[in-house]
Amino acid sequence: MDLDSCQLTDGTDRFRLAPASITLSRMPTDARERLLQGAEELFYTEGIRAVGVERLLAVTGVGRASFYRHFAGKDELVHAVLKRRDAHWHAWLEETVAAHGGGPLAVFDALAESAESENFRGCAFINAMAEASDPYGEIFRLANEHKGKVKDLLDRLIEEAGYPDHRALAEQFILLMDGATVTAMRERGGAAARQARAIAERLLASSAPPARLSA
Amino acid sequence: MDLDSCQLTDGTDRFRLAPASITLSRMPTDARERLLQGAEELFYTEGIRAVGVERLLAVTGVGRASFYRHFAGKDELVHAVLKRRDAHWHAWLEETVAAHGGGPLAVFDALAESAESENFRGCAFINAMAEASDPYGEIFRLANEHKGKVKDLLDRLIEEAGYPDHRALAEQFILLMDGATVTAMRERGGAAARQARAIAERLLASSAPPARLSA
DNA sequence: CCTCTTCGGTACCGACCGGTACCGTCCTGC
DNA sequence: GCAGGACGGTACCGGTCGGTACCGAAGAGG
Numbered sequence A, B: 001m002d003l004d005s006c007q008l009t010d011g012t013d014r015f016r017l018a019p020a021s022i023t024l025s026r027m028p029t030d031a032r033e034r035l036l037q038g039a040e041e042l043f044y045t046e047g048i049r050a051v052g053v054e055r056l057l058a059v060t061g062v063g064r065a066s067f068y069r070h071f072a073g074k075d076e077l078v079h080a081v082l083k084r085r086d087a088h089w090h091a092w093l094e095e096t097v098a099a100h101g102g103g104p105l106a107v108f109d110a111l112a113e114s115a116e117s118e119n120f121r122g123c124a125f126i127n128a129m130a131e132a133s134d135p136y137g138e139i140f141r142l143a144n145e146h147k148g149k150v151k152d153l154l155d156r157l158i159e160e161a162g163y164p165d166h167r168a169l170a171e172q173f174i175l176l177m178d179g180a181t182v183t184a185m186r187e188r189g190g191a192a193a194r195q196a197r198a199i200a201e202r203l204l205a206s207s208a209p210p211a212r213l214s215a
Numbered sequence C: 001c002c003t004c005t006t007c008g009g010t011a012c013c014g015a016c017c018g019g020t021a022c023c024g025t026c027c028t029g030c
Numbered sequence D: 001g002c003a004g005g006a007c008g009g010t011a012c013c014g015g016t017c018g019g020t021a022c023c024g025a026a027g028a029g030g
Helices: A031-046 A053-060 A064-070 A074-099 A106-116 A124-130 A138-160 A166-187 A191-205 B031-046 B053-060 B064-070 B074-099 B106-116 B124-130 B138-160 B166-187 B191-205
Strands: none
Touching (some): A031 A064, A031 A124, A053 A064, A074 A106, A074 A138, A106 A166, A106 A191, A124 A138, A124 B124, A124 B166, A138 A166, A138 B166, A166 B138, A166 B166, A166 B191, A191 B166, B031 B053, B031 B124, B074 B106, B074 B124, B074 B138, B106 B138, B106 B166, B106 B191, B124 B166, B138 B166, B166 B191
16 A cells, blocks of 8 residues: 555655554544545545535545645545545455456456445446546546556456457456446446356357466 | 426426427527526536536526526426436437347447547436435436336347347346446447447347247 | 516525635654 | 644635526517
8 A cells, every 4th residue: 555655745754654554544643644535435425526625624624724735736636536546446356356266257246245335336437537527637547547457457367267368358348347337336236247247257158268278 | 309398397388399390409499498408418518516507507598597487496407407318318229229220239339329429428327326426316216217218128129139038138238338338438439339239249149049030 | 558478687695616824733853 | 942844723715606586678468
């Protein structure tokens, strides 16, 4: 979680994270950390435009001036939150996939598990795009960056499973993931993710044979 | 296009649409019609929260009082716009599917054609959900209603094509459609829709045989 | 001709928006 | 002990939010 130590305001920070404590959702000392944490949650559950700076300050208990000391404005906060979300989500996906066996299809198990959660609200980046006014702005760039990373992960998983056309399959998988995500947001629950998993399974089956990789 | 004549405010309207003129994007006489038309476009291209009443009035040239004479508030306008969008989009899909041969796969041709458009911004209902704060509110209800109708259309198309398991296929198709829609919003162009079409094609192929329907 | 309705225009409301400036306090390192 | 930095609190800014009230003009029907 070194992503939090990146400073875009000044370089005068001493050491923001205690050396040994990896437990996130702690360290309430730092105003910047509290802001990022609170904003990530509020933006996700209520929408970016719906959450004003006012409310964020009230929830996090951070002073108004402290906010503008750490971020040039709300736009920069949104940027930082999305970068943070990207890193957190990617880490979560990798570990959850590993917990489900590590195969390509495990991404849908992870998605189903996530969609069962009470406060599931779809993909933060899709939602951010949906409420962004400018289709050529920073948010779309970040969303594409995010999906690119996920696609790379899918590609790696599928290749490791021995499928030669892993690139094409990764493209199909991410379409299925996004479809399952928005469907799950709408109808709540893991059914859509399981549906997507079933489709992905057939895509793998009808693809070139997995053909034992060497040794 | 009789959907515009439905009145939820009062029943005192004489005849709002000239009897013979079917040409929409005209009839600037009616303030209500102009508001709905302008709001549908603005909400779609910039987001619902991003468009204030102020700007809508400026764009449509409608007076402030006239707005509140026709709608109880912005929420009611949003509701009316989404209902209108639902009807328009459904009609567009049906006719575009017919123009592409009328088969189940034609929905993806329609989607690709739509996604090629410059001002394509994904699905208005998915976007509306994404910026809605309350997952149990009216917008989610309308989105589910909308997707339900589309699912019914898909079901009909697939059944007419002779597939016995049309119900399950329709569920899979709408997941593919939504996945292609959000992907197309992100990366622009019809590639995602064609990708989804290819997947759908394989789902149909590996399904029970189409088996000539009687006669 | 007069009435009634709809229209656009505008002044106004309280609330909140994002953002700035200044305050006193607490904590830290020298 | 003292200086410096980060902090929370607050007052304030112009602008916009959604919403209300009232006005005079235009048009239609009796």
